[in-house]
Amino acid sequence: DAGITQSPRHKVTETGTPVTLRCHQTENHRYMYWYRQDPGHGLRLIHYSYGVKDTDKGEVSDGYSVSRSKTEDFLLTLESATSSQTSVYFCAIRKGQNNSPLHFGNGTRLTVT
Amino acid sequence: QQPVQSPQAVILREGEDAVINCSSSKALYSVHWYRQKHGEAPIFLMILLKGGEQKGHDKISASFNEKKQQSSLYLTASQLSYSGTYFCGTGSQGGSEKLVFGKGTKLTVNP
Numbered sequence: 001d002a003g004i005t006q007s008p009r010h011k012v013t014e015t016g017t018p019v020t021l022r023c024h025q026t027e028n029h030r031y032m033y034w035y036r037q038d039p040g041h042g043l044r045l046i047h048y049s050y051g052v053k054d055t056d057k058g059e060v061s062d063g064y065s066v067s068r069s070k071t072e073d074f075l076l077t078l079e080s081a082t083s084s085q086t087s088v089y090f091c092a093i094r095k096g097q098n099n100s101p102l103h104f105g106n107g108t109r110l111t112v113t
Numbered sequence: 114q115q116p117v118q119s120p121q122a123v124i125l126r127e128g129e130d131a132v133i134n135c136s137s138s139k140a141l142y143s144v145h146w147y148r149q150k151h152g153e154a155p156i157f158l159m160i161l162l163k164g165g166e167q168k169g170h171d172k173i174s175a176s177f178n179e180k181k182q183q184s185s186l187y188l189t190a191s192q193l194s195y196s197g198t199y200f201c202g203t204g205s206q207g208g209s210e211k212l213v214f215g216k217g218t219k220l221t222v223n224p
Contacts, residue, residue: 031210042115042200042216043155050210059115059213090154094210099143101157102202102212 003027004105006091012111019078021108023091025071031094032074033102034058034066036087043090049074081112114138116203118215125191125222133218135201136183144177144184145202145212148195155200158186188220196222 003026013019023032033048035058045058047066055066063085065077078085088109092102116137123131135144143162147155161177161184173195177184188195198219202212 033212035214040216043202043214044115045211045213048211056211058211099160099162101145101160102147102155103157104154106154 004091004093004103006089006105006108008108009106010109012113013081014113015082016080019081019110019112021076021089021091021110023074023076023105025074025093027093027095028071029093029095030071032068033092033094034064034074034076035090035092036060036085037090037107038087046076046089078110081110083112086110086112115213116201116215118199118201118218120218121216122219123221125220127193127222127224128190129222131188131191131220133186133188133199133201133220134183135185135203135215136181137203139182139203139205141177141179141182141184141203141205143204144175145204146175146184146186147200147202147214148197149200149217150197158199191220191222193222193224196220 005024007022034046035043044060049055049068067075088107090107091105119134146158149155163179172189175186198217200214200217202214
């Protein structure tokens with residue numbers, strides 16, 4: 001068990017509503033990541049964090065914001081959800097420095113209707 | 114920019130071998146390999162760093178050619194449990210904390 005919990009596991013929401021996904025870790029690791037996974041696209045990096053209040057954009061950051069006010073929590077917010085944001089979202093942590101592997105959470109399946 | 118994986122899919126019979134390739138247009142500092150079963154999270158297999166090293170894990174091994182900016186994953190004597198989608202993730206020097214994944218290679222091993 002990598003000590004990562006994503007919540008909620010499933011969510012259905014309507015277009016235009018705000019949505020926040022939570023990633024919680026129990027081991028105080030510095031690096032945390034949000035990816036989305038869609039058929040034919042693999043895993044695409046949305047945002048990542050390298051410490052409290054330190055975040056940076058990934059490949060597909062438009063329409064998403066993140067916050068990390070505590071080491072253990074990394075929040076992903078869709079300010080106004082769109083149908084194109086229907087996806088499976090994975091949080092990951094890196095247990096160490098740059099050459100360490102990523103450990104993924106179990107994912108959140110988000111459907112925007 | 115996403116690394117390019119090939120092939121997109123491969124079907125094997127148990128005991129056969131397979132090679133999955135991962136190439137990038139950017140200079141690479143590290144390459145990660147992960148496997149994902151349907152409906153599950155990706156699971157880490159191995160990391161390779163620049164220097165051309167080769168790593169092995171049971172009957173799964175990988176190589177990294179930094180000059181060619183590519184890595185290959187070798188699966189020998191495949192087992193049913195090897196079925197899944199394989200992803201390579203690449204890190205560039207100066208930004209290796211940002212891991213960018215390819216689109217994946219779906220491997221199916223049949224009895």
